[in-house]
Amino acid sequence: xxxxxxxxxxxLFGLFLVAVATGTLxxxxxxxxxxxxxxxPGYMPRVVAFALMGFGLFFTGRGLWRVRVGIAPVQxxxxxxxxxxxxxxxxxxxxxGLAIASVVTVILASLATREGRIxxxxxxxxxxxxxxxxxxxxxxxxxIPIWPR
Amino acid sequence: MDLFNNLLMGLSTALELNNLLFCLIGVVIxxxxxxxxGIGPIPTVALLLPFTFGLSPASAMIMLAGIFYGAQYGGSTxxxxxxxxxxxxxxxxxxxxxxxxxxGKAGTALAIAAIASFFAGxxxxxxxxxxxxxxxxxxxxxxxxxYFSLLVLGLIAAVVLAHGSVAKSLAMVxxxxxxxxxxxxxxxxxxxxxxxxxxxxxxxxFVPIAMGLFGLxxxxxxxxxxxxxxxxxxxxxxLIPSREDLRxxxxxxxxxxxxxxxxxxxxxxxxxxxxxxxxALEKKLARDPxxxxxxxxxxxxxxxxxxxxxxxxxxxxxxxxxIPANALMALMxxxxxxxxIQPGPQIMTEQxxxxxxxxxSMWVGNLMLLVINLPLIxxxxxxxKIPYRLLFPAIVLFCCIGTYGIANSLFNVWLMTxxxxxxxxxxxxxxxxxxxxxxxxLGPxxxxxFRRAMLIADGDFTVFLSRPISAVILGVVAILLxxxxxxxxxxxxxxxxxE
Numbered sequence: 001x002x003x004x005x006x007x008x009x010x011x012l013f014g015l016f017l018v019a020v021a022t023g024t025l026x027x028x029x030x031x032x033x034x035x036x037x038x039x040x041p042g043y044m045p046r047v048v049a050f051a052l053m054g055f056g057l058f059f060t061g062r063g064l065w066r067v068r069v070g071i072a073p074v075q076x077x078x079x080x081x082x083x084x085x086x087x088x089x090x091x092x093x094x095x096x097g098l099a100i101a102s103v104v105t106v107i108l109a110s111l112a113t114r115e116g117r118i119x120x121x122x123x124x125x126x127x128x129x130x131x132x133x134x135x136x137x138x139x140x141x142x143x144i145p146i147w148p149r
Numbered sequence: 150m151d152l153f154n155n156l157l158m159g160l161s162t163a164l165e166l167n168n169l170l171f172c173l174i175g176v177v178i179x180x181x182x183x184x185x186x187g188i189g190p191i192p193t194v195a196l197l198l199p200f201t202f203g204l205s206p207a208s209a210m211i212m213l214a215g216i217f218y219g220a221q222y223g224g225s226t227x228x229x230x231x232x233x234x235x236x237x238x239x240x241x242x243x244x245x246x247x248x249x250x251x252x253g254k255a256g257t258a259l260a261i262a263a264i265a266s267f268f269a270g271x272x273x274x275x276x277x278x279x280x281x282x283x284x285x286x287x288x289x290x291x292x293x294x295x296y297f298s299l300l301v302l303g304l305i306a307a308v309v310l311a312h313g314s315v316a317k318s319l320a321m322v323x324x325x326x327x328x329x330x331x332x333x334x335x336x337x338x339x340x341x342x343x344x345x346x347x348x349x350x351x352x353x354x355f356v357p358i359a360m361g362l363f364g365l366x367x368x369x370x371x372x373x374x375x376x377x378x379x380x381x382x383x384x385x386x387x388l389i390p391s392r393e394d395l396r397x398x399x400x401x402x403x404x405x406x407x408x409x410x411x412x413x414x415x416x417x418x419x420x421x422x423x424x425x426x427x428x429a430l431e432k433k434l435a436r437d438p439x440x441x442x443x444x445x446x447x448x449x450x451x452x453x454x455x456x457x458x459x460x461x462x463x464x465x466x467x468x469x470x471x472i473p474a475n476a477l478m479a480l481m482x483x484x485x486x487x488x489x490i491q492p493g494p495q496i497m498t499e500q501x502x503x504x505x506x507x508x509x510s511m512w513v514g515n516l517m518l519l520v521i522n523l524p525l526i527x528x529x530x531x532x533x534k535i536p537y538r539l540l541f542p543a544i545v546l547f548c549c550i551g552t553y554g555i556a557n558s559l560f561n562v563w564l565m566t567x568x569x570x571x572x573x574x575x576x577x578x579x580x581x582x583x584x585x586x587x588x589x590x591l592g593p594x595x596x597x598x599f600r601r602a603m604l605i606a607d608g609d610f611t612v613f614l615s616r617p618i619s620a621v622i623l624g625v626v627a628i629l630l631x632x633x634x635x636x637x638x639x640x641x642x643x644x645x646x647x648e
Binding site for chain 2: 008010016020038043044058079085086087098102110113124140144
């Protein structure tokens, strides 16, 4: 039955590369390729995309063929919390100002682990927010509003 | 004497008051980062890049370099006291260093690590200075053809000597090259792969990519495997090593420094390979190898020296040829480019003050490390008590603000979010992200030089082989690639890089 086992690591990497290569070829389909002595803007992207496609197919093939290498199970809690906290920063920083965005970001990020204690987290978030405002806006002059406009 | 004059000029730059200050800030931040497990030097340097924009190029490089070798040093403190490597390069120090700490000799181990690091740092500074002159003379003969070949060599060698599967690393380099192509094409002014997003027309900023891939991705993965940290609770009594300790450690230091200096110059070697090789060497040379793993002082002195020497000599390709040896040096190149300095073979002749200032500052910085760190050891130990649950949200926040600050662009924050997901994906499927960063930083130069070379040669690919310097460089590339296919070497490489 070994023939039906797969190497998930290789397979996923291979499929990822194939997807990137395909995307590149589609995205650059209208660029002039030119020739070696006078390369158009599409020359290098094409070359790299074809090479990536080659690697992608190789890994996909090897992944399907080789003995299984498992992947550690994905834990959603850290993944979602970190990504959400950064996303929320991107959404709020310019609208609500750095002070509020920082507090929300830190609290959301803290949710990535179960170890957090509510009071400690909130106090720490406010402290960090103050430090960030002082350091980045007051000291380094980052042009970002501190409070909602 | 040229070398002497150059070093003097470098010292005069390094000893300027503001440069001394930035060197100090660099080594202190570096040590702090090294001490704290869970965040490596790459995200740290990326995080601090925006701060350096207001500085002169020399000050910026001096500070960033300080962070790097400071982090190498700080990692050993954690390794000795907690048995957790602060940096990958300190893995070996854990073995005998922590054993010494358990035997009540934590102070001796820390002091030996500091002395070995300083000794190696001093020697490596001299190696850099001596090697720089002939290399820069050679570099002046370079045209687009040679430089393209050199870039290829840099990329391939970095892949060969780095961790992980070679095929996967090559694919990652290509992926990085592709990302480096995003933006307006310099020759034709046509937008490539920008998908109509204005923020992409200048190309992808590598700081959000580095922070997402190395910083956030790693934090997510770290949170999945909660590690407990236990500081050796005994107080650190005597920091002064005995005469016998020094006598046992000194030859190991010298060997470690030599090994580290050689391995550090090789692309991709950086700081990971030298300590492992040094440890193996010391064990082989020891009269009683069974002492290793039970608190042998040579097992701390050798790898620590090798580690620091390697960290410093990995600057040689960057400072003389403008080619980064590893992902961290790629970030340094990025810092230079943001300062408006085009890295390349001409860097030494065009920016002598910068290059020699950085070289001289390394020795100054190593001296600072020795002076600040031993008395402050208590402070570093107390830093170890900061719980990770507080540390990582702070890092996340600073990553957000830092990324935003590079171009005051929220697009970069979103880009970092995407790269965090990507970095997590790479960790899950066991792919090293470092080659991607190299490809990303070198991509634009690679394309530019390739196009220029082809334009000169009228599309004739043989030009890379008909020019002698380029032919030699490509010959080395070919040897490396052939060697890779040889199963014997593959096996040795696997053993050498095994952690």
